[in-house]
């Protein structure tokens with residue numbers, strides 16, 4: 001007899017915002033929502049899934065404990081309330097999960113914690129160990145020690161980074177609306193839910209993101225879209241759905257698994273849940289919206305799905321792009337921008353493609369990869385000139401991004417290029433105002449060294465720096481804005 005096909009076991013991150021954890025006015029915990037989340041998580045665990053919860057709410061619980069009506073404006077005020085509330089918040093989760101014999105763990109992170117590669121790997125190892133022990137890690141930002149430079153800022157971003165760290169299959173952003181709408185559904189009766197998103201840049205122009213979000217949390221739809229961008233870039237299917245019906249997570253996973261894996265279109269997998277999942281409205285299958293070859297006969301609980309990238313970033317690249325606070329910028333020319341946007345570049349930048357640096361950074365630190373803004377290119381062009389400084393040496397007092405180096409050498413000297421030591425001296429003053437960030441990477445040399453070797457063939461590195469650790473000046477580059 002044919003055995004029923006089981007849904008694959010997944011790693012699932014579920015993020016609950018402040019407005020889903022405490023009441024907006026009274027700050028009392030929303031016990032029925034929290035209990036439903038606990039039942040859902042325990043049920044997912046019983047089906048073999050690995051689950052991580054990202055829980056906001058420390059400040060909200062702190063407000064209730066101290067009987068303070070609204071979030072303080074000062075950072076230290078928020079940090080103090082988070083310190084008061086976090087203990088009670090985790091105690092509440094432990095109590096609720098404890099009734100169902102489910103062990104939990106508290107994981108508090110800041111961006112600074114995982115900006116260091118060793119600490120990042122330690123965090124990954126801890127997550128993996130906890131998950132293999134059958135524990136549900138409950139993550140929040142370590143607000144007490146976070147300052148603006150090292151803050152994730154909102155737990156949407158934190159949940160996306162957590163998903164990428166543990167190579168999650170799904171990230172569920174549970175919130176007070178059941179998906180992404182074309183406009184604010186609370187105000188606009190014509191607002192339409194967007195069921196599936198394949199291009200985040202395209203969706204940005206179609207939706208209004210400013211009007212949603214409660215007075216308690218720091219997130220809103222914009223931070224959810226940013227989180228979806230980070231998570232889908234790391235290969236994680238990202239879902240926005242209502243925190244009022246966490247049990248719909250079963251139906252949503254089942255629905256998407258049936259689209260993905262059904263060899264016979266329309267054959268449902270064995271349900272993840274034996275209990276029936278309330279489904280609030282029948283809706284048009286994703287296949288209709290996204291061009292998927294298979295239609296699913298399964299009901300589709302309301303949600304918006306952001307499809308994962310078909311070419312997810314390698315782990316280290318994802319880590320570089322999103323977890324590291326960049327210390328400075330490396331300005332690249334248009335040619336390097338094009339090359340780095342191709343996969344075969346391996347995400348490595350040669351000195352020849354560098355126009356300059358902004359700020360001071362050490363080797364090993366994260367840097368922004370930036371290009372000149374159109375206005376800066378124009379300003380640079382206006383100041384261009386060419387000069388010879390000593391025999392056999394060319395100084396380019398020019399806008400190097402506008403020049404072909406070999407054409408330049410051919411025009412100005414009969415010597416082959418490798419006999420000439422050029423010095424690139426753009427006269428234009430580059431700063432953050434005249435560049436545009438297109439990606440991030442890890443510097444192999446410090447800012448002063450990259451300044452010395454910018455624009456040059458890598459063979460000059462030992463001569464100019466006295467050593468050459470690598471022929472590349474920046475590695476592990478992720479280009480997020482193609483030319």
Ligand SMILES: N[C@@H](CCC(=O)OP(=O)(O)O)C(=O)O
Pocket residue numbers: 016017018019055056057058059060082140141143153154155156216217218219220
């Ligand atoms: N770490 C803070 C939460 C930050 C925040 O407001 O997040 P969110 O409610 O998801 O927008 C806390 O626990 O209160």
